[in-house]
Each structure stands twice: as structure tokens, then as C-alpha cells.
């Protein structure tokens with residue numbers, strides 16, 4: 001019932017030639033018919049990616065956006081601009097943005113609303129640090145991050161949100177959450193959503209992120225509450241990313 005979604009977050013990596021390579025390879029290789037694949041390249045590659053992905057089953061995403069449509073915000077990019085380049089998805093609240101750029105829950109909400117306002121599907125990223133996990137606070141932290149945003153949305157807005165659970169200790173470390181650890185948190189998020197609306201909870205797309213790769217993706221994606229992945233490092237290698245997408249079918 002929930003369409004699998006695999007998103008490749010290139011972060012501040014990639015190149016114009018990698019964009020071309022993804023377009024070519026994905027145009028040739030068969031993927032499971034019912035799935036969404038999204039690439040989130042750095043902003044300068046969006047236009048090239050839109051053209052390179054024309055014949056491929058690849059959609060475009062943005063890694064962040066500014067809450068305003070336009071104005072005196074040096075260095076920022078708005079949702080309206082992203083929309084012009086065919087962007088369909090945008091991250092809000094990635095842990096790197098929360099930690100390195102001090103985006104708090106309110107800033108995350110503002111960005112997520114900005115995406116919704118221009119009809120871009122927001123991917124709300126949540127996850128605990130190692131200290132928080134070790135202190136037994138995983139669910140408390142994750143549900144605070146989810147709850148802060150979801151409680152402030154209208155029901156029709158909630159339906160359009162995708163949530164990515166990315167334990168901070170698993171990002172870029174090679175230390176993937178076990179399928180059981182990931183499933184436990186995802187089930188908790190879905191249960192929390194069911195408190196608002198059972199139908200919404202059943203249709204909510206939940207992604208796992210954190211050192212997902214071609215070897216561990218199938219087992220993670222086989223968990224009942226994991227509907228896809230938000231992939232960092234392994235999304236920069238076309239063979240690995242293709243293998244992850246193929247294991248989502």
C-alpha cells in the first residue's frame with residue numbers, strides 16, 4: 001500500500017559528470033515498477049540533473065530551502081526557486097543542519113512548511129545522538145522532533161510529509177542500526193501518528209537513514225515499518241545505489 005521511496009542525499013558531494021552518469025545508468029537498468037527514486041544533489045547541479053534525468057525514473061530533491069520566497073537572505077535558496085527546477089522533494093531537519101547550522105525544531109518546521117507551501121514533499125529527518133541512545137532517551141528525542149512538527153500541521157499537511165529516521169551515530173560511520181533497532185523506532189513513530197489518525201499512520205512513508213548500503217539495504221527494507229531509505233555515502237556510487245533501489249522492490 002505504501003510506495004517504497006529511496007532517496008540519495010549527495011550532501012556537499014558529486015559533480016556534473018556524476019549527474020550525467022546517474023541519468024544514463026538509471027535510464028538503462030530496470031527498477032521495481034512501483035517505487036520512487038529521488039536524487040538530492042547540491043543546488044548547482046539541479047538544472048543539469050533535471051535534464052540528465054529526463055529519460056530516467058529519477059526525481060529531484062533539495063537538501064534544504066529557506067522559509068521565505070525571496071528577499072535579503074544572502075546564500076539562501078527558496079522553495080519557489082527549487083520548484084522552477086522541477087524539485088519534488090526537500091529535506092527538513094537533517095541532523096547536519098540541526099547540529100552544524102543550529103536549526104532547531106522551529107527552524108525545521110519553518111522549512112517544512114515552506115516546502116508544503118510550494119507543493120514540494122518534505123522529508124522530515126529525525127534521530128537521536130549516541131549519548132541520547134545510551135541514556136535510554138531514543139524514543140523521547142525522536143517523538144519530540146516528530147511531534148513538534150506534526151502537532152503544528154493541518155491534517156491535510158500531515159498526509160504529505162515523509163519521515164526519515166536517521167540515528168546520528170549511524171550517519172557516515174559505517175555503523176548501521178540493526179534492522180531490529182530501526183524497526184523499533186519506526187514502529188514507535190507510526191504508533192505515535194496513529195494517535196492522531198490511524199489511516200494517516202498506515203499510509204505514512206518512513207525511511208531509514210544511516211550507513212545504508214548495498215549489503216544491508218534488503219534486510220532493513222524488509223522490516224514491516226520501513227518503507228525506504230535516505231542514503232548518503234552509498235548514493236554517490238551508481239552501482240551501489242542501483243542495488244539499493246533494486247532491493248526495495
Ligand SMILES: O=C(CO)COP(=O)(O)O
Nearest residue numbers: 009171172210211232233
Ligand atoms: O545522512 C544520511 C542521509 O541523509 C546518511 O548518510 P550515510 O548513508 O553516509 O550514513
